[in-house]
Amino acid sequence: MKLRDVKDILDAEVIVGEESLDQEVKTAFGADLMSDVLAFAKSGSMLLTGLTNTQVVRTANVLDIAAIILVRGKKPSTETVALARELKIPILTTKYILFETAGRLYTKGIVGCLQKVDNTSGRN
Amino acid sequence: MIIPVAETNQNLYCGSFTIEGGNFNSAGIVSTSIKSILKKLGIPGDIVRKAAIVSYEAEINVVSYAKKADVTLTVDPEKVCIEVMDEGPGIPNIELAMQEGWSTADQRIREMGFGAGMGLCNIKNYSDLFDITSEVGKGTHLKMTIHKP
Numbered sequence: 440m441k442l443r444d445v446k447d448i449l450d451a452e453v454i455v456g457e458e459s460l461d462q463e464v465k466t467a468f469g470a471d472l473m474s475d476v477l478a479f480a481k482s483g484s485m486l487l488t489g490l491t492n493t494q495v496v497r498t499a500n501v502l503d504i505a506a507i508i509l510v511r512g513k514k515p516s517t518e519t520v521a522l523a524r525e526l527k528i529p530i531l532t533t534k535y536i537l538f539e540t541a542g543r544l545y546t547k548g549i550v551g552c553l554q555k556v557d558n559t560s561g562r563n
Numbered sequence: 564m565i566i567p568v569a570e571t572n573q574n575l576y577c578g579s580f581t582i583e584g585g586n587f588n589s590a591g592i593v594s595t596s597i598k599s600i601l602k603k604l605g606i607p608g609d610i611v612r613k614a615a616i617v618s619y620e621a622e623i624n625v626v627s628y629a630k631k632a633d634v635t636l637t638v639d640p641e642k643v644c645i646e647v648m649d650e651g652p653g654i655p656n657i658e659l660a661m662q663e664g665w666s667t668a669d670q671r672i673r674e675m676g677f678g679a680g681m682g683l684c685n686i687k688n689y690s691d692l693f694d695i696t697s698e699v700g701k702g703t704h705l706k707m708t709i710h711k712p
C-alpha cells in the first residue's frame with residue numbers, strides 16, 4: 440500500500456513528508472527501544488514507536504526506514520521535526536496505541552519486517 | 564605482469580571524525596556522515612547499513628560514557644574499517660559488558676531509546692571482525708571491520 444493509505448487507516452496526521460505519501464510500504468517494525476530497532480528492523484519498513492526524540496530519526500536514517508509512525512498521539516520535538524526534514528524521513532502521528540496501530544495495518548496487509556527472531560538470545 | 568602498487572594497495576577513503584562525550588543532541592551525526600560517505604563511494608547497501616549501525620551504536624556509547632572519541636573510517640577494496648578510540652572511564656570487565664542486557668546506563672540514555680545492554684552485542688553482530696580493548700581510567704578502543712562481498 441501507499442503511505443497515503445497508512446495515513447487513512449490510522450487517521451494519522453502527517454508532520455513531515457506530505458510529498459512522500461505516494462511511497463509504497465509493505466512491512467513494519469514496532470519498538471520503543473532503538474537498539475532493538477537497530478538489531479531487527481529492515482530497510483524500507485515503517486517504524487512504529489512512541490519515542491519522539493532525534494534518535495528516532497537518526498535510527499531511521501541509519502536503517503533507511505521508509506517512515507516513522509508515532510503512536511499514542513505523540514508529537515515530535517522541534518529538533519526531531521527539523522532533522523526529519525533534513526534527512527527526508529516522513530513522520531506521521533496517530534492517536535491509536537501501538538497494539539491497535541499494528542493490528543489495523545496488519546489486517547490491511549502490512550506484515551512484520553520479520554516474524555520471529557532466530558534464536559533464544561533474541562538475535563537475528 | 565606488473566600490477567601498479569597504487570591499484571593493489573588502494574585506499575578508497577580514509578577520514579577521521581570527533582565525537583563529543585555528553586552531547587546527547589549530537590549523537591548520530593558522525594554515523595550519519597559515515598553512511599553518506601559510504602553511499603557516495605558506491606559501497607553496496609547492506610555494507611553501508613552494517614557500517615552505519617555499528618558506528619551509531621558506538622557513537623551512542625561515547626556520548627553516554629566517554630569524554631570524547633576519535634573515529635577513523637578506512638575503506639579499501641576488500642573492507643570497511645571503523646575505529647573508535649575514546650578517552651573515558653574504560654570498561655573494567657569486558658566479558659560482562661559484552662553480555663546482552665548488562666548495562667550501566669542512566670535515565671538520560673534510556674530516554675534516548677538506548678541503555679538496554681544491547682549496544683556492544685549489536686556492534687559485534689553486525690561486524691565481520693570486532694575487536695575491543697579497554698583500560699580503566701583511560702578509555703576504550705573499538706575496531707569494527709566489515710568485509711565487502
